[in-house]
Amino acid sequence: MTNPAATAKSQRWRQRGSKGSPEPEQTGTATSSPGKKTAEEATFMGKTIAGKIPAAYSRIAFFALLLITMVAATLHIGAENAQAAQAGLSWTAPTTNTNGTPITDLAGYKLYIGNASRSYQQKIDVGKLTNYSVANLTDGSTYYFALTAYNGAGEESAYSAEASKAFPAVTTTHVITASSGSGGGITALNNTRINTATSGTTTITSVTVTHAASQAFSIAPAAGYAISDVKVDGVSVGKVASYTFSNLTANRTIQATFAAATVTTAGKLVYGANSGGSQFTDAAGGIYSADANFTGGNAGTTSVAISGTTDDIMYQTERWGASSYNIPLPNGNYNLTLKFAETYWSAAGKRLFDVTVGGATVISNLDIFAKAGQNAAYDVVLPVSVTNGTLSIKFVNKVDNAKICAIKVTSASATSSFSISASAGTGGSITPAGSTTLTSGASKSYAIAPAAGYGISDVKVDGVSVGKVASYSFSNVTANHTIQATFAAATVTTAGKLVYAANSGGSQYTDAAGVIYQADANFTGGNAGTSGVAINGTTDDLLYQAERWGASSYNIPLANGNYNLTLKFAENYWAAAGKRLFDVTVGGVTMISNLDVYAKAGKNTAYDVVLPVSVTNGTLSIKFVNKVDNAKICAVKVVTR
Structure with a gap:
């Protein structure tokens, strides 16, 4: 959109006070630089321009002082996702000096940017361009822009007329796609921004949620x-009857599946x-088939006598x-x-392994010798449920090799009772607390609440984290369970406080604002590089001359909380768009896709991207992530928000 206040009509400037010079001739409007008027000062539109004109200034230098005008400054907001607002500015170049002779020494323009009128914090040398797009401005802020011209000697004019633009705050939204198969449904609570469609037997619901809100x-x-399973972003969270997304910062998915309830004797x-062996009938008449339905591992046997059983062979x-x-x-x-049975090792700690059922760890760091000694039978009985027609069991090596002697599955009672043990640490509560007894197939919901000054740190069900959830429900209970809530003292940070800065690929550096960037750290992969070329759009050239290029990652230890992440780039190799494309992910979520630094800022020009991020772990x-050629990063800065 065009900012009428930032548009200046064509203007003619002349020196006042010089011998033989007439009084100023003027049209249009502009603001002047403050300062005391002397015989060697310049005027614009009848107003005094600050600063003397040195006698050594050439006629060309004098034009640079007086003739620069910013006209038809057109500002617009960029709509690109995860990018800040943008302002596009254009201006008309002067063509003659004050005496009417053609201009021959125009070297370029400098664009000044600030957050208050005539108070500028950033300067960009745009060369001889007569238009420029300023990216990564902050929504909800007002910016002020002015130009100066300079000649080949580096002599710079006073500021042009000033353009300003207020960018409205933008409310970002995300979409949670919820789907459910036949046999049940999934419902978004307390939200009317919902669209529902069906695909065969699957119901698909799109739920729109405000950025950083919960659903x-x-x-x-x-x-x-x-309930057979609930998956969030493709990862199972169990047979839960409710799920809450907290501090939403990206699109998410939740999928529920159901299975027909069955009853067995x-x-x-x-x-x-008989794992690793042939068919065997035990002392109770149970028939164990020859080893079957396995993947991986090796068959073994021993003839040593086994204590604690009459079924030694098994x-x-x-x-x-x-x-x-x-x-x-x-x-x-x-x-x-x-x-x-431990038939090899004769000491504890020599063999450790995990057992998972249906992807969930049901036995961790099992040490058979520590449980029963050497050459002794040791049985573990676990209640399990099958919802997809397959019982999946995995034996995972930890120390030495996992092992299994035999597997037996019997039907469970449909009327058995089970218990859920609920506990909460300091700083909050879980309701109901303690042990609750349920009949098989029953359901139970729990509420988790932090005390004043605390936040939920984690909730674990059967020892596995389900996140910082405020509620959790067990459904179709067929086994004993535990639920444990932990809390942490809430932290209050000052917005804008620097918490981390690193000069990627380079040594320690202090920028013009006094920010100390440590030597490159906390990275994995990539290669360090440097360039001596001057960088436009910044006074901190050294920060943009160093880089870490290629596929790389940074894992920065930070306290849990909300931050603004600034990524600094400069394209100092390629001189055309499309030569370097790469993605940037934060916490596994793609925040910038197919970034082309040259297309954004040109060659040898500073380009910063500011991203709001949250740390929860x-x-x-x-x-x-490399897409075309190598990804790169010049510097990383993190401040609180």
Whole structure:
């Protein structure tokens, strides 16, 4: 849009007080620089321009002092996502000196930018351009612009007329895409900005949420169905009946699936396998098939006697090493028995491994010797549920090789009771607290609330984090569970406080504002480089001459909170657009896509991008991803907001 206040009509300037010079001739309007008028001062539109004109100034230098005019300054706001507002300015170059002779020594223009009238914090040498786009301005702020001209001797004119532009605050929104299959639904709570569509048996809902806000969802199965899984951004969060997104800063997804509820006869043997061995019938008549349904690992056997059992043969065989079993079973509730015996090591700590079921760790750092000693039977019974037709078990090496001797699966009682143990640390509460007993298939919801001066640090269900959620629901309970909430003292920071700065690829540097950039640190990958070429648009050339190029990442330790991340770039190699393209991700989310520094600012010109970010796990993770040629970064700065 055009700012009428920033438009100046054509103007003619003349020196006043020089011998033989007439009084000024003027048209249009402009503001003058302050200063005392003397015989050697200049006037513009009848107003005094600050500063004497040195006698050594040439006629060309004199034109540079007087004739620069900014006309038709047109400002507009850039609409590019994750980018700040932009201002486009244009002006008309002078063509003659005050005596009417052609101008021959116009060297260029300097653009001044500030947050208050006639108070400028930034200077950009734009050369002989007569238009320029200023990027990365802040929404919700007012900016002021003025020009000067300079000649080949570096002599600079007074400021032109001033243009200003107020950029309105922009409210950013994000979309959560919620989908659910047949057998139930997912509902966005307390939000009317919803669009719903269907694709076959899948219901898809788009929910619009304001930036940094929270959005809760409820998940409910239809009659005869149970929640099979809930995935957030493709990652399972379990069979939860509710989920809340907090401090939303990007588009997200949530998907709920359901399965028909099934009832089985308790205690019935439905699967048995003699891991690493042949078919075997135990003393109770249970038939274990020859090893099957496995992937990975190695078969082994020993003849040593096994204490604690009459089924020695079953514990003398084993599948050792990283392995997994995918056992086809009808959906339902089961008791899984894993049979072990330590037949090799004779001390604790020599063999440690994890066991996961359905992707969740159910046994961590299992040490068979520490549990039962050498050559002794050790069984673990776990309640499990099958919702997708397959029971998936994985044995994960930690120290030495994992191992398993036999696997048995029996149906679980449909009327069994289970307990949920809920606890909260200092700084908040969980309701209800303590142990709650539920019948099989029942559901239970919990509310987590921080005390004054505290925030939720984490919530763990069965030892696995589900994030900083304010509520959590267990549905279709078929096993014992735990839920634990922890809290941390809330921190108050001063907006704009520097918390981190690094000169990428370079040594320590202090910029013109006094900000100290440490030598390059906290990076992985990439290569350090430097250039001696002058950088336009900054007085901190050294900061933009150093770089880390190629695929690289930064993992910066920071206190949890909200920050403004400034990434500093300059294209000092390529001289055309499209030669270098790369992405920037923050916390795994792409914040800048296909960045072309040359297309944004030209060659050898400073280009800064400011991004609002949040830290929730003590680390700010930034990654530069090659697309065309090599990614690059000149400097990284983080301040509180």
